[in-house]
Amino acid sequence: MISRLFSRGPDTRIFFATDIHGSETCWKKFLNSGKHYEAKVIVLGGDMTGKALVPIVEAGKGNWHATLLENRRDFTTEDEVKEFEDSVRRRGYYPFRTTPDEMAELESDEKLRDKYFHEEMLGTVERWMRMAEEKLAGTGIECYVSPGNDDQFEVDEIIANARGVHLAEGRVVEFGNFQMVSTGWANRTPWDTYREEDEPDLKKRLDEMTSQVTAPPEQTVYNFHCPPHQSGLDDAPEITADMRPKDAGRSTMPVGSTAVREAIEEGQPALALHGHIHEARGNTRIGRTLCINPGSSYEQGQLLGAVVDLDGGKKVKRFVLTSG
Incomplete structure (x- = not known):
C-alpha cells in the first residue's frame, strides 16, 4: 500500500487518474482511491464518458x-x-x-x-455524481473532475451542479498551499472530437488560464489533458489514411501539443498532469516540471493512476505510478 511505501506523512497527497471512458468499474475505483491511498485530493483528468x-x-x-x-x-x-x-x-x-x-x-x-x-451518457454522468456524493460525504476528500476532448459540453453543467465533486475545467482551484489549473482541450486529432482546436488557439486558451494563477511555480499544478509534444508521454500508434494502425500498431509518433509544451516551459509548474494517450504511461521532466501520464486500461476495468506527495507547498516530494 502507498501509505506504507511513503514512510513520512505528506502535507498534501493527491491521486490522479484519467481516461476512464465510461468504465463504471474505474469510476468506482476512482471514488475509493482517496481512502485507499490516503490522498486528500483526487483528480480525474478527462475523457470520463463512454463511446457507444x-x-x-x-x-x-x-x-x-x-x-x-x-x-x-x-x-x-x-x-x-x-x-x-x-x-x-x-x-x-x-x-x-x-x-x-x-x-x-x-x-x-x-x-x-x-x-x-x-441520453444514456448524460444519465450515467448524473448517476456517477450521485455515487460520488454518497461515497465522499464526510470523508474530507476533495474531488476534482475536468472533462476531456472526448466529453460533450453538457457534462460540465452536471459536474458543476454536483455535491462533493468540483468542476475543474478552465478554473484555478486551491488545495493545501498549491493552485491547480485544468483543461480538457487538446490539439487537433483525426477524430474531430468535441474539445480540440488549432495550436495557436489552444496556446491562447492556456495563456488565459495560467495568467490567473497567483501561486509561485513551485506551488503550481497544470492539469492539462493533452500531453506536451515530443515528451515521450505523447507517443501514439501512427495511423494510415483509412484510420487503421500502421504496421499493426508498432509504428508510433508524437501527437502531443506544442502549445502545452510551451506553457510548461514558460510557467515551469512543479507538476504537470496529463492523459489523452493511453499507451504513453510514464513520467519525464521539462525543465523543473515533473510531467506524468498514468496511461489508461479502462477496457480491462483497471484504474491506472499516480499518487503524488506535495511537500509543504514547496515542491513535489515523491510520486509513484499505480495500478488497481
Whole structure:
C-alpha cells in the first residue's frame, strides 16, 4: 500500500487518474482511491464518458440477445441480462434494453441513435455524481473532475451542479498551499472530437488560464489533458489514411501539443498532469516540471493512476505510478 511505501506523512497527497471512458468499474475505483491511498485530493483528468451504446434486444418469452465487439450473446434469464449489462458498463459502454421494432428504427436513423446515446451518457454522468456524493460525504476528500476532448459540453453543467465533486475545467482551484489549473482541450486529432482546436488557439486558451494563477511555480499544478509534444508521454500508434494502425500498431509518433509544451516551459509548474494517450504511461521532466501520464486500461476495468506527495507547498516530494 502507498501509505506504507511513503514512510513520512505528506502535507498534501493527491491521486490522479484519467481516461476512464465510461468504465463504471474505474469510476468506482476512482471514488475509493482517496481512502485507499490516503490522498486528500483526487483528480480525474478527462475523457470520463463512454463511446457507444450496446442494445439488448427483446426476443420474446423472457429471452434477449445482444452483440458486443462482434460477438452475439443470447440470454434466457434476467440474471444473465443483468450480468451482461454489468460487463458492458465495466468496458465503458452503455447498455440499454430495446425491442426489435425500435432496434430497426435505430439502425436506420442516425439522429435517433445519437439521441439515445446522448441520453444514456448524460444519465450515467448524473448517476456517477450521485455515487460520488454518497461515497465522499464526510470523508474530507476533495474531488476534482475536468472533462476531456472526448466529453460533450453538457457534462460540465452536471459536474458543476454536483455535491462533493468540483468542476475543474478552465478554473484555478486551491488545495493545501498549491493552485491547480485544468483543461480538457487538446490539439487537433483525426477524430474531430468535441474539445480540440488549432495550436495557436489552444496556446491562447492556456495563456488565459495560467495568467490567473497567483501561486509561485513551485506551488503550481497544470492539469492539462493533452500531453506536451515530443515528451515521450505523447507517443501514439501512427495511423494510415483509412484510420487503421500502421504496421499493426508498432509504428508510433508524437501527437502531443506544442502549445502545452510551451506553457510548461514558460510557467515551469512543479507538476504537470496529463492523459489523452493511453499507451504513453510514464513520467519525464521539462525543465523543473515533473510531467506524468498514468496511461489508461479502462477496457480491462483497471484504474491506472499516480499518487503524488506535495511537500509543504514547496515542491513535489515523491510520486509513484499505480495500478488497481
